Amino acid sequence: xxxxxxxxxxxxxxxxxxxxxxxxxxxxxxxxxxxxxxxxxxxxxxxxxxxxxxxxxxxxxxxxxxxxxxxxxxxxxxxxxxxxxxxxxxxxxxxxxxxxxxxxxxxxxxxxxxxxxxxxxxxxxxxxxxxxxxxxxxxxxxxxxxxxxxxxxxxxxxxxxxxxxxxxxxxxxxxxxxxxxxxxxxxxxxxxxxxxxxxxxxxxxxxxxxxxxxxxxxxxxxxxxxxxxxxxxxxxxxxxxxxxxxxxxxxxxxxxxxxxx
Amino acid sequence: xxxxxxxxxxxxxxxxxxxxxxxxxxxxxxxxxxxxxxxxxxxxxxxxxxxxxxxxxxxxxxxxxxxxxxxxxxxxxxxxxxxxxxxxxxxxxxxxxxxxxxxxxxxxxxxxxxxxxxxxxxxxxxxxxxxxxxxxxxxxxxxxxxxxxxxxxxxxxxxxxxxxxxxxxxxxxxxxxxxxxxxxxxxxxxxxxxxxxxxxxxxxxxxxxxxxxxxxxxxxxxxxxxxxxxxxxxxxxxxxxxxxxxxxxxxxxxxxxxxxxxxxxxxxxxxxxxxxxxxxxxxxxxxxxxxxxxxxxxxxxxxxxxxxxxxxxxxxxxxxxxxxxxxxxxxxxxxxxxxxxxxxxxxxxxxxxxxxxxxxxxxxxx
Numbered sequence: 001x002x003x004x005x006x007x008x009x010x011x012x013x014x015x016x017x018x019x020x021x022x023x024x025x026x027x028x029x030x031x032x033x034x035x036x037x038x039x040x041x042x043x044x045x046x047x048x049x050x051x052x053x054x055x056x057x058x059x060x061x062x063x064x065x066x067x068x069x070x071x072x073x074x075x076x077x078x079x080x081x082x083x084x085x086x087x088x089x090x091x092x093x094x095x096x097x098x099x100x101x102x103x104x105x106x107x108x109x110x111x112x113x114x115x116x117x118x119x120x121x122x123x124x125x126x127x128x129x130x131x132x133x134x135x136x137x138x139x140x141x142x143x144x145x146x147x148x149x150x151x152x153x154x155x156x157x158x159x160x161x162x163x164x165x166x167x168x169x170x171x172x173x174x175x176x177x178x179x180x181x182x183x184x185x186x187x188x189x190x191x192x193x194x195x196x197x198x199x200x201x202x203x204x205x206x207x208x209x210x211x212x213x214x215x216x217x218x219x220x221x222x223x224x225x226x227x228x229x230x231x232x233x234x235x236x237x238x239x240x241x242x243x244x245x246x247x248x249x250x251x252x253x254x255x256x257x258x259x260x261x
Numbered sequence: 262x263x264x265x266x267x268x269x270x271x272x273x274x275x276x277x278x279x280x281x282x283x284x285x286x287x288x289x290x291x292x293x294x295x296x297x298x299x300x301x302x303x304x305x306x307x308x309x310x311x312x313x314x315x316x317x318x319x320x321x322x323x324x325x326x327x328x329x330x331x332x333x334x335x336x337x338x339x340x341x342x343x344x345x346x347x348x349x350x351x352x353x354x355x356x357x358x359x360x361x362x363x364x365x366x367x368x369x370x371x372x373x374x375x376x377x378x379x380x381x382x383x384x385x386x387x388x389x390x391x392x393x394x395x396x397x398x399x400x401x402x403x404x405x406x407x408x409x410x411x412x413x414x415x416x417x418x419x420x421x422x423x424x425x426x427x428x429x430x431x432x433x434x435x436x437x438x439x440x441x442x443x444x445x446x447x448x449x450x451x452x453x454x455x456x457x458x459x460x461x462x463x464x465x466x467x468x469x470x471x472x473x474x475x476x477x478x479x480x481x482x483x484x485x486x487x488x489x490x491x492x493x494x495x496x497x498x499x500x501x502x503x504x505x506x507x508x509x510x511x512x513x514x515x516x517x518x519x520x521x522x523x524x525x526x527x528x529x530x531x532x533x534x535x536x537x538x539x540x541x542x543x544x545x546x547x548x549x550x551x552x553x554x555x556x557x558x559x560x561x562x563x564x565x566x567x568x569x570x571x572x573x574x575x576x577x578x579x580x581x582x583x584x585x586x587x588x589x590x591x592x593x594x595x596x597x598x599x600x601x602x603x604x605x606x607x608x609x610x611x612x613x614x615x616x617x618x619x620x621x622x623x624x625x626x627x
Contacts, residue, residue, distance in 0.1 A: 161332050165362045
C-alpha cells in the first residue's frame with residue numbers, strides 16, 4: 001500500500017512531466033535533436049551551468065561544514081538568530097537575491113565600490129553566478145551536516161586527544177570520516193539546487209551568450225522565440241547531465257557511509 | 262606511578278561536583294571510585310586524565326605537579342564506558358592510533374599492535390570493524406588502544422557498565438588478572454559495589470563531591486565509616502535507638518558503643534545488615550532460644566513474607582510491638598534446617614550478630 005502511494009506520487013509529480021519533456025524533445029528526431037541541443041551556444045551554456053553549479057556546491061559544502069560546526073558546537077549570544085537566518089535563502093524569492101546581489105556588486109554598489117577597482121567583478125560575471133548559487137544552495141549544505149555533528153560522540157574526540165592527537169589530527173582522522181557522508185549529501189543537494197536555479201542568476205549574470213549564459217536562461221530565451229522543441233532538447237540534455245552527476249555523487253556518498261560504519 | 266590528588270574542587274555552574282577532595286593512589290594499586298551518580302567520581306577521574314580542569318587543587322604524579330598539563334601530554338590510558346572506538350577504523354587501526362600520531366615506525370606499530378591483540382585475546386580480529394564485534398570484544402579493543410602508548414596510569418570510566426551481566430563478570434576477572442600481570446597503577450569508576458569489591462585493592466566511596474571512606478574492600482565493608490557507606494554497600498535495616506553509658510539499645514537489646522560513654526541518653530541510629538541477623542524458633546514464653554555476639558539478646562518477631570533468591574532466603578518480619586519491618590537474609594540451607602516452618606505468621610526470634618550505631622550529626626545526614 002505504502003509502496004503504491006510512493007510509486008503514484010513519484011510518477012505523477014516527477015516521472016510524468018519528465019516523460020512529456022523527453023517525448024517532446026524526441027519529436028525532432030535524432031538529427032534534429034543534436035542540431036538543436038548541441039549548438040556552440042548551447043554547449044557553452046551547459047559548461048557555464050555545470051561549472052558554476054559544481055563550484056558553488058563545493059563552496060557551499062565547505063562553508064556549510066564550518067557554519068554547521070559552529071552552530072552545533074559553540075554556544076554564543078545570538079546563536080539562535082543565526083540558526084534561524086540559515087533558512088532565509090529558502091524562503092526569499094531568488095529573483096530578489098539576484099537583484100540585491102547585483103546592486104551590491106555593481107561598480108557603484110556598497111561592495112562593488114571597493115571590489116571593482118581591485119578587478120573583482122561581482123555583478124554581470126561568472127563570479128556573480130557562483131555567488132548567488134552559493135546563496136541559494138548553502139542552507140542545504142548546512143542543514144544536512146548540522147544534525148550529524150550534533151549527534152557525534154564526543155568521547156571519540158576525547159579518546160583521540162588522550163592518545164596524543166593534535167586538534168587537527170583529531171578533526172581529520174577521527175571527526176571528518178564520520179561526517180563526510182553527510183557533507184557529500186549536502187554537496188549533492190546543493191548541486192541539484194544550483195543546477196536548477198534560474199531566478200537569481202538571470203538578474204546577476206548579465207546573460208552574455210558563451211560567457212555568462214546558463215542553460216536555464218537559454219531555455220527561456222528559446223521559449224521566447226517560440227522554439228519549444230529546441231527548448232525541450234536543451235532541457236533534456238541538462239536533465240541528463242544533472243542526473244549523471246547526482247548518481248555519481250550518490251554512489252560516492254554511499255561508499256563513504258559504508259566506510260564510516 | 263603514584264597519584265596524589267590534593268584539595269581538588271570543581272563546580273559546574275551552581276553544582277559543586279567535587280569539594281576539596283584529596284586522594285592517594287599508591288604505585289601499582291587497582292583503585293575503585295565507588296559512588297552513586299552525581300557523587301563526583303567520574304569528574305575526579307576526568308580531572309586525573311586531564312579531560313577536565315579543576316577549579317582548585319593540584320594533582321601530583323610521582324612527585325611531579327601535572328595539574329596544568331593537557332590530556333595529550335599526560336600519558337594516561339583512558340577507557341570510556343561506551344568504548345569510544347573510532348568506527349571507521351579497523352580494530353588494528355584503532356589500537357595503532359596512539360602510535361600513528363606519535364609517528365612510530367610502521368614495523369614497530371605492527372609488532373606492538375599484534376602484541377596487544379594477543380594480550381586482549383583478539384588475535385586474528387585486527388581487520389574487523391568495531392561494529393562487527395560484541396560489546397565485550399569492543400571494550401577489550403578500547404583497553405588495548407589505551408595500553409598501546411604504554412601509559413603510566415590506566416583510568417577506566419565505568420568500563421563494564423554497558424555490558425550484560427555475564428560478560429561483565431568475565432571481563433572484570435580478566436581485567437584483575439591483566440592488572441596483576443602488568444601491575445600498572447589503575448583507577449576505575451563504578452557505581453556497582455560488587456564490582457568494586459571484587460576487583461579493587463582499594464575502594465574509595467564518594468558522595469556529594471566528597472570522599473566518605475577510603476580503604477581495602479574488607480576494611481570498608483567491615484567498618485563502614487559513615488551511615489552513607491553503610492547504606493550504599495547494600496540494603497540495610499535502619500532503626501531509631503537510644504545510646505547511653507557506652508551502650509546503645511535496640512528494642513531493649515544492648516549493643517556496645519564505647520564511643521559514647523556519657524550518661525545522658527541520646528538518639529542514635531542502629532544499622533543491621535540482613536545477613537548479620539540470625540533467625541530461630543521462638544519458645545513459648547517469648548524468650549529466644551539462642552543469643553550471642555556483640556549484641557546480646559534477641560527479639561521476638563512475626564514473619565510477614567518469605568522469598569527465596571537462590572542460595573539466600575529473605576525473610577521480612579515485624580518485631581512484636583513495633584510496626585517497623587526488618588529484613589533477615591538466611592542461607593537457604595540454614596532456613597531448611599530450622600526446627601520450624603518459615604511461613605507468614607510464624608513467630609521467630611531475631612538475634613543480631615553484629616550491629617552498627619551512628620549518632621546523627623550534621624555530617625551524617627543522608
